[in-house]
Amino acid sequence: DVYWEYQYDNTTFKIAIECKNYNHTVSIGKVRDFFGVLYDLEEVKGIMVTKKGYQEGAKKYGEYYGIDLIELREPEDGEAIVAETTLTIDCSVRHRLFLIDEDWAKEHDLNIQSYKQRLDWLCSPVCGKWINATHIPLTTKEDKIRNSEGKIIVDIRKLEDELPKKSKQDDGYVYPFENAYVKTEWGDIKIKEVKFEYENHT
Numbered sequence: 183d184v185y186w187e188y189q190y191d192n193t194t195f196k197i198a199i200e201c202k203n204y205n206h207t208v209s210i211g212k213v214r215d216f217f218g219v220l221y222d223l224e225e226v227k228g229i230m231v232t233k234k235g236y237q238e239g240a241k242k243y244g245e246y247y248g249i250d251l252i253e254l255r256e257p258e259d260g261e262a263i264v265a266e267t268t269l270t271i272d273c274s275v276r277h278r279l280f281l282i283d284e285d286w287a288k289e290h291d292l293n294i295q296s297y298k299q300r301l302d303w304l305c306s307p308v309c310g311k312w313i314n315a316t317h318i319p320l321t322t323k324e325d326k327i328r329n330s331e332g333k334i335i336v337d338i339r340k341l342e343d344e345l346p347k348k349s350k351q352d353d354g355y356v357y358p359f360e361n362a363y364v365k366t367e368w369g370d371i372k373i374k375e376v377k378f379e380y381e382n383h384t
Contacts, residue, residue: 184197184198184199184201185197185198185199185301185319186198186199187319187321195227196223196225196226196227196321197226197227197228197229198219198220198223198226198227198228198229199228199229199230199231200216200228200229200230200231201230201231201232202230202231202232204232204233204234205234206234207232207234207235207236207237207240208230208232208234208235208236208237208240208251209237209239209240210237210239210240210242210243212230212240213230213236213240213243213244213249213251214243216228216230216249217243217247217249219300219303220249222300222303223300224367225367227248227250228247228248228249228250229249229250229252230244230249230250230251230252231252231253231254232251232252232253232254233253233254234253235253236251236253277319277354277378277379277380278319278338278342278376278377278378279315279317279318279319279354279376279377279378279379280317280318280319280320280364280371280373280375280376280377281316281317281373281374281375281376281377282294282318282320282371282372282373282374283372283373283374286372287371287372292368292371294318295313297318298312298313298315298318299312299313301318301319317375317377317379320364320366320371321366321367322338322364322365322366323365323366323367324365325337325338325339326338326364326365327359327362327363327364327373327376328362328363328364328365328370329361329362329363330361330363335359335362336357336359338376341357341376341378342378345378353379354377354378354379354380355377355378356375356376356377357375357376357377358374358375359373359374359375359376362374
């Protein structure tokens with residue numbers, strides 16, 4: 183349901199969170215299905231959240247494969263409530279998205295549609311947010327855009343720093359490039375645009 187990616191000290195951390203609103207405990211099969219998605223995406227930390235708890239087999243499976251299983255519930259009789267706070271935060275989340283050069287991708291046997299499907303599999307139930315999207319997230323190994331000779335065109339973080347903290351543009355900010363590449367886990371990928379898209383929450 184949620185995919186979160188951030189960078190710290192030149193290291194990219196990727197987290198997938200799946201929320202299950204079941205009226206029964208989560209079985210090992212559901213945790214196994216989630217692990218299958220994580221395995222396809224590679225190097226993604228998995229967190230599953232539910233209100234009704236997990237069956238014993240699911241707990242052991244999650245522990246073995248490093249999936250955090252979290253239970254959200256109201257306290258039962260006899261359990262103390264330390265504090266209850268309602269906090270309203272007006273925040274803006276910025277997404278870094280890329281428009282891949284599809285002609286280049288075909289020439290280099292890069293299946294963009296397959297990757298978009300993997301992104302959609304993180305939704306539960308499976309959503310169609312990315313399959314028809316023009317700009318998509320990529321896991322980059324550095325915050326640089328380079329030309330075909332490897333020379334730096336621009337620092338992506340510098341572009342981000344120049345953006346306003348809050349955006350009133352629903353379509354985000356788009357920066358077009360020619361002969362531009364980013365370094366990813368699949369190697370260098372040719373892009374046409376970088377898009378910074380805001381998602382506002384209250």
